[in-house]
Amino acid sequence: MTQFLLLILDVVALAAKLYPDVVAAIHAIQTSTTTSEEERVQALEALRAQLTNDVARVAAVTFKDV
Amino acid sequence: MTVQRAAMAGAVLWLALLWGGLAGCASAKPALVVSGTTLHVAADTFVETAALMDKALDTGAVTPAQYAAWSTFGRRYQVAYPLAVKAWEIAVQTDGSASTQTAAETISALVSELAAFYVQASLAITRPPGGTP
Numbered sequence: 147m148t149q150f151l152l153l154i155l156d157v158v159a160l161a162a163k164l165y166p167d168v169v170a171a172i173h174a175i176q177t178s179t180t181t182s183e184e185e186r187v188q189a190l191e192a193l194r195a196q197l198t199n200d201v202a203r204v205a206a207v208t209f210k211d212v
Numbered sequence: 213m214t215v216q217r218a219a220m221a222g223a224v225l226w227l228a229l230l231w232g233g234l235a236g237c238a239s240a241k242p243a244l245v246v247s248g249t250t251l252h253v254a255a256d257t258f259v260e261t262a263a264l265m266d267k268a269l270d271t272g273a274v275t276p277a278q279y280a281a282w283s284t285f286g287r288r289y290q291v292a293y294p295l296a297v298k299a300w301e302i303a304v305q306t307d308g309s310a311s312t313q314t315a316a317e318t319i320s321a322l323v324s325e326l327a328a329f330y331v332q333a334s335l336a337i338t339r340p341p342g343g344t345p
Contacts (some may be wrong), residue, residue: 155254155273175281178216178237183241186241186242186245189242189245190241190244190248190304193245193252194248194301195250196252197248197251197252197255197297197300197301198297200251200252200255200256200293200297201255201293201294201297203259204255204258204259204289204290204293204294205290205294207258207259207262207286207290207296208262208268209262209282209283209287210266210283212269212276212277212279212281212283
């Protein structure tokens with residue numbers, strides 16, 4: 147029973163951690179289906195700039211020697 | 213065992229969310245907005261997982277072998293991520309094409325593995341070594 151409760155707490159904690167990503171994904175889906183063509187083009191341009199920055203952030207990650 | 217089950221559940225949940233978003237879009241631009249956002253979220257998750265794994269190794273919450281598996285995956289991710297972004301950019305330039313699907317498939321494969329490491333690191337940090345199995 148205790149292990150079951152701990153598992154529930156784990157799932158709740160993970161849901162809380164993932165919450166901003168879930169919100170972002172839902173927002174993207176809403177944006178993609180409800181906005182005008184011009185707004186979509188602007189969203190794609192903003193994403194392109196963001197992803198350029200993301201590529202640099204991913205490349206900057208380092209790993210420890212084990 | 214609990215950690216492995218939770219990791220698997222997290223990975224499945226994550227993938228279901230991403231594919232649900234992609235599958236809901238029939239035309240090119242909406243799908244590109246969703247896949248671009250997915251790529252952005254995947255970068256955030258990778259950077260956060262890296263920080264969690266470093267912390268978990270420092271505190272003994274993950275073993276060197278577990279960290280080595282993460283490190284191997286992470287280096288592969290660093291090679292694949294820019295290629296996925298490039299495929300996405302080509303898809304944007306061509307207003308949607310086969311590369312849209314390529315970008316989605318590439319990032320989906322990466323994210324499924326990344327989600328498992330993310331959950332593993334999150335659980336390891338929140339639970340002391342030798343705690344609940």
